[in-house]
Amino acid sequence: MKFTLKTKLTLSFSLIVTIILTTAIFNLYSVNQVSKTQHRITDYRIETVNAEKEIKNGINQSLAALRGYMILGSDAEKAQKMKNNRQQAWKNIANGMAILKQGASHLSTEDQQQLKTLESLLAEFKDVQRSVEDIAQAPNNIPAYQLMLDQAVPTADALLQSITYVINVESQLSATAQRKTLLKLLADSRSSLATGLASIRAYLLSGDEAFKEQFDSKWVVNTQRFNLINSSYMELFTPEQAQDWADYSDARKAFESLPRQMFNLRSGNDWNKANVLLGTEAAPRAKKSLSILKNIEQHEDDALHADIAILNELSSGQNTAIIMSSIASVIVALIVAFVFSKDLLTRLEPILTKSKAITNNDLSTPSIIPKGNDELTELTNAVNAMNESLTITIRMTADTMKDTSLQADSIMPTRTCQIILANKRIK
Template identity: 25%
Template sequence: MKLTISRKLQLSFSLLALLFIISSVLTYRNISTVEQYVSSLLTSDIPTVDTSRGIQQSVQASLSSIRAYMLLGGDDQHSQQLNKDVHKTIASIDDSLPTLQTLISAQKFNTIQEQWQSVKKSLNQLLVLSHSRENLPAHNLFINEAAPIAEVALDQIQSLINEESSNPFGGERKRLFKVYADSYVSLANALASLRDFLLYGQQEYLDKYRDLIKSHKKSVAEIDKKLDRLTEEHASLWALFKEMQQLYFPLAENVIALRLSPEWNKSNQLMANELLPSAVALEQSLETVVQAQQQRADQSGQGINQSIQNVLTTMCIAIVLIVSSAIAISKYMGNTIGRRISLLSERAKTIAFGDVSQPPLKVVGNDELAVLTESINRMNSSLAEIVSGVTDKAQQVDVSMEDLLTSAHVTSLNVANQQASIEQMGSQLEEIAFATANTLEQVTLSVQKLSDSKGEIELGRDALEQNKITMETLHNTIATASTQVTRLSKESEAIGRVTEVIEGLAEQTNLLALNAAIEAARAGDQGRGFAVVADEVRMLATRTTQSTTEINDIINAIRHSTHSVVEEIDSSQSLADQGAEHIEKAVSRLLSTTQKIGQLNGQMVDLAAAAEQQSHATNSITVLMSDITDSVNQVSNHSQSAAETSSKVKEQVTELNRQMATFVTQ
């Protein structure tokens, strides 16, 4: 049976696909096993271990927090935070237990839950008991009963000491005072030692307490022997002390007995006897769960490794089989199909190089390559016929394009001559238009300059008018200043007359002062004060005379300066009058010049209008000639384009003939 190429390829790929399917099935089975192990790790083993470890850590955290609370809970600042930490840890474990319930057996979970409830109960009891009065009964009894009674007893002894210190008698009274003090000190030190024993529980503090109590009792016994020396008030205080003492001693022994008892700290006892054993049992149960799950996790890991090894082995075998099959198929296909494809490739290259004169190939077989061989044979013969027909048609087109190029060349020459004539005419019109435009521009500039000159002259006339007004104002100002200076001269003369009067008065005052001094000298000691006054008056008259002399000098200087100013003002007034006359003449001449420039400006405006009309006419002719030039240029361009197109077509026909010559048909 003869098979087609597609059938052969299908069978080959089917064999390879079968090998792929077999290897895939085996790989899938191994991967399914891996997935089962991984699922067990992810859904059971690892969550169980993580949850159990988390509960173990939370239990340890709760123990640490409760220990810290027992130590620092007496401080309100730390008590609330530590209490919150303990409850937070308890809540965390309560939240983790439902997760653990889904991961382990019911029996194990019930055991763990019972153990946790026991731990939780102990934690809550410790939170309540740690800093309550019931926690330390010995401390409570000492602080609330024994210590207050002892303090009352000490107060009585202190009162006795205070009373005895004011007693003026000596001898035995001083000895009694010393015994009071010894009794007080020994009891106070005994209380301090008992406090130390309660805090630290060491035997040395208890022994010290008992020694101090013996010393105290010895002092009390000595005082009891001297009761006849006590006053009534002292005896009353001592009786009250003895009563407090009898109450204190039994309480103190109870305090010591409670402190020596194993249950002296109930919270520590509760923690040691209940909380820690329950926590250890819970830890062991969780550790058992963790160990079991870790063993399962190890088994799952070993199963995963074994499955991966199986997958790798299967893939290696499949790769070897597939590669071997592929090599065998490729060799067979190369020997049966490659040779025939090589012949077809050689014939295709021959046709590609233009040789279509080869004989037809021999058709072998009944597959797709046989059909392809027949198609190449038919293509070879068809190309030979087409090349022959195209070569003939190209030669005919070549002859026709020669005639078309000749006609296009003649047309281009005629159009070029017309274009040259029109361009020459356009150049002449442009020169005329340029000259007209230049004339118009010069006229316009002249008109503008005349207008500017007229404006400048008018501005100059206005400035002269303003100068004229300014000169008149200056003339009036100078006249006013002359009047004021004349008035100042007259007032200076009046001041001079006043100073003459003052000078005369000063001379008379000087004479009067001289006469007064003479009279004072005649009066002797009685006229000495009057002589001093007369001397002062004389000195004042002298200074007045000097001042009037200086004022006269200043007034004379003012008169001289005023006279000079009057002369200068008269000279300035004459110059101002001459300036006003010259300005009046300049204004008249500028007015005449302005009128003449206005007449000339009108004539230049008429000339500009005529030049502008001539420019418009020349521009219109230039535009018409430009349109004609554009039309001729378009005709010339079209002619050139036609010639270029004809040349390109001829070149393409020549190239076609050259290319067709590469085909071999005979």
């Protein structure tokens, strides 16, 4: 196959162009991958992380607002503020879930299933919170309180009122040793009753067993005084006192079983229905939801680091490709320049020397040995052919001139003799 100079140059520069074009294509591919990865990071990964944080914050804020409502809900203004805070928290949760669902295609199959579970859990969580809110400030939320307000307080008021009437009448009667003792017993009864009622309220608020024990001790005192008055001092009562004492006795009988009922209700696990719902229904769902979010967030965090690693790898690959292609282009260019210059100079120098010799009419130099199979080879052959052609031409010219000279030499004597004879005749 004949490789002309044009072909060689075309192939050489095509190789350089191919290197540059390959590098450009690789860089375009890398730039496209970088763009896709950046899009995935900025438009999905970061949005997903922010959405997960928004949902987590919404869950915690909704619980905080619900607890605030349970504690401060008796104040209408504060109750409304807590409700508004909880509604805003759920709007944030809904917004975060919408973003997560929008980018669900980027999640793994496991995370997509967890997202469906999370959606179901949050719906249940919201319903439970609504139930807690509905019952938190309702009278039947704390049965022990309800019993105290509905029965214990009215009965205790009747007790205190009746014994106070008895004491007031007794304080206006003539003082005797027995009446002084009776008055002290009545005062002890009222004091122990009042202190016992305060202990009941304290226990219902705190659940501290010390207050229940305090009530029991005061009730023992009250019972002792009641029995002592009934057994030894009834005859001292005036008719009015006797009636008030009878009312006191009836009220005391009605009240006697109520403290134990309130204590039992307060000591039960479900003493506060709103708290029970919050602890057994709402909190576990919140905890599970947060756990699911943590798992998804961890997977997304891993994916984010993987995308960042891809970006670094693509960037490094681009730099490497540019450096390597530049080095390869320089090497190829140097090789082409060196090989071509050496080849051209090596083959042109004999041709130039031969041409100069011919110019100086020196045709005796040996023929140039052709190398390669290109235009320089043709030029070499042409110079050799020209040298040979000139040599042949000069040789032929010399031979012709020699023959002409010989012929001229043979013709000259004959003509001389003829001229001499002619001169003699003339004379």
